[in-house]
């Protein structure tokens with residue numbers, strides 16, 4: 699099988715399937731899902747509850763493995779990686795943003811943003827602090843650097859979470875309902891921020907329940923019962 703090699707191609711998903719075995723029979727969370735995503739695209743994944751959105755995001759981020767099909771991300775066939783190699787790959791290639799922020803509550807904001815750099819171990823240690831501060835500054839929350847996440851507003855915590863997602867300059871940002879805990883003003887600001895990351899060349903994949911158009915989103919992948927709907931049906 700040919701290896702995807704185009705410069706601009708970031709994700710090549712071929713006939714992906716994910717089944718969860720159960721005593722009552724397998725749950726088919728995804729089946730026959732194929733698509734490609736280029737660098738710099740802002741893509742929304744939509745669908746009803748249980749349609750497979752989170753399952754797909756977990757596969758793309760190397761948090762889970764497909765039961766069938768083939769998945770290439772950033773030139774790597776994820777099936778070829780051991781668990782240990784996958785962890786290192788994830789730290790380098792993926793930035794996650796979650797609905798509930800998932801900042802570590804006992805670390806300061808600055809320490810939360812530095813943590814992925816320490817886990818990856820590829821940036822000079824002496825640069826971690828200044829790199830993290832620069833990211834917090836870009837996101838308008840550098841004044842919170844020495845505080846604990848629990849003392850910040852939801853909007854501030856999500857900005858810190860985005861700074862953390864960007865810590866290792868990954869080409870792919872995966873955001874799972876990132877506006878779910880934000881008021882509409884903070885939600886709009888966050889979506890604009892994600893769109894600007896895509897405009898700057900990262901690929902951003904946003905799982906959302908929003909049925910109406912999300913500003914900045916260039917393409918919609920619509921799931922229904924684990925299948926991708928044809929794009930003209932979205």
Ligand SMILES: Nc1ncnc2c1ncn2[C@@H]1O[C@H](COP(=O)(O)OP(=O)(O)OP(=O)(O)O)[C@@H](O)[C@H]1O
Nearest residue numbers: 718725726727745746747748749750751752753754
């Ligand atoms: N670990 C698991 N074990 C068994 N079944 C699972 C597991 N995770 C997900 N499923 C099932 O797979 C299907 C897809 O779930 P998934 O969480 O991907 O949907 P979703 O579209 O993200 O839903 P929601 O919008 O409610 O978060 C569902 O039927 C779900 O019950």
